[in-house]
Amino acid sequence: MTYDEDKIPEILDKSKNIAVVGISEKKERDSYGVSEYLKSKGFNIIPINPGLKEWNGIKAYPDLSSLPKDIKIDIVDIFRKSDAVLPIVREAIKLKPSTVWMQEGVINDEAASLAKENGMNVVMDRCIMKEHRKLKR
Secondary structure (H helix, E strand, O other), rough: OOOHHHHHHHHHOOOOEEEEOOOHHHHHOHHHHHHHHHHHOOOOEEEOOOOEEEOOOOOOOOOOOOOOOOOOOOOEEEEOHHHHHHHHHHHHHOOOEEEEEEEEOOOOOHHHHHHHHHHEEEEEOOOOOHHHHHHOO
């Protein structure tokens, strides 16, 4: 099933604030490298990980529900196992981001359908960093 892959250029162009669910402080993890890349390209990273107080000097939050109401999220970028995605999307619905992005290898059709039903773009099984690099060539 395809979702909003055709909208990736527009999504990345119009987005500024990215909540990264499952971000790691370990430099060898994909979530660390991807987040660092996005930050270097001018995106605001909002780290979401219950085990972190901060990520690279940025305050981290245990979950999406803990975000202050004044933080607008454009993309919820998910670095979690596929079977952990549905509760994250349920939380995301309350924040009304424009996009739910499931990283490479993260596939959950039920969560994707729920996000679509709630008016969000869905990108699934794609690396946001690789997609951004393709556009900037």
